[in-house]
């Protein structure tokens with residue numbers, strides 16, 4: 001089954017884009033998944049990362065959501081092997097232009113449903129650092145949300161607020177599975193304590209942590225995924241581990257839905 005994963009946290013600079021890009025790369029490389037990355041953010045960092053620039057007018061997430069241009073006509077094939085629906089500054093207008101529009105929250109969901117059948121195994125949505133129209137559209141389309149949380153004490157308030165928004169958007173609607181992802185973990189006692197707290201909060205739904213690693217920032221500057229830039233770095237190993245954990249979970253879920261299969265001898 002197709003998985004649609006929103007990477008979201010209204011707090012800025014917590015590693016959303018790094019996660020969206022490098023998790024996409026790990027799923028594509030080691031698990032041979034067909035991955036579509038959708039840049040939902042007007043800052044267009046994921047677009048810059050994968051194609052060196054923002055999206056061109058007429059072929060961005062703004063055009064898909066606002067002008068109802070066909071999604072399939074806006075996809076760019078990037079060197080990394082990841083397909084990308086880019087963004088640019090116009091995406092910031094969505095918050096104003098979608099006001100009062102009927103079913104405004106369902107635009108992305110509809111566009112994804114119109115993709116030719118079985119085009120992608122996994123769609124990853126890189127959300128902006130706010131809970132505006134882009135993020136609400138992402139939540140309405142997603143069946144999984146990954147919430148990167150910096151291993152700092154003040155990071156928790158944002159998570160509570162985010163979870164409330166998630167419940168509001170999906171209330172009575174589709175099921176959505178949230179995962180916490182500790183980011184920027186440092187090898188200090190304080191960071192370790194906060195990591196333990198986070199694990200407690202998300203319990204089984206806490207993914208293994210991403211360590212602070214300067215190679216990650218360098219990879220972005222070089223416009224390469226961490227696997228292209230330094231496949232031996234701790235960043236590369238961390239994202240590989242997360243991809244594996246998620247794939248295991250998704251497979252287990254499928255098995256639970258087909259209980260007869262495992263009991264057959």
Ligand SMILES: Nc1ncnc2c1ncn2[C@@H]1O[C@H](COP(=O)(O)OP(=O)(O)OP(=O)(O)O)[C@@H](O)[C@H]1O
Nearest residue numbers: 012013014015016017018129211212213216217220
């Ligand atoms: N594990 C890491 N170690 C060190 N630096 C990192 C790591 N992950 C990301 N960075 C760097 O930290 C900065 C913020 O990361 P990123 O852009 O992924 O956050 P974000 O949550 O998407 O930010 P925004 O809210 O602005 O969209 C970037 O410069 C990025 O290159």
Ligand SMILES: [Mg+2]
Nearest residue numbers: 016017041045
């Ligand atoms: Mg970002």
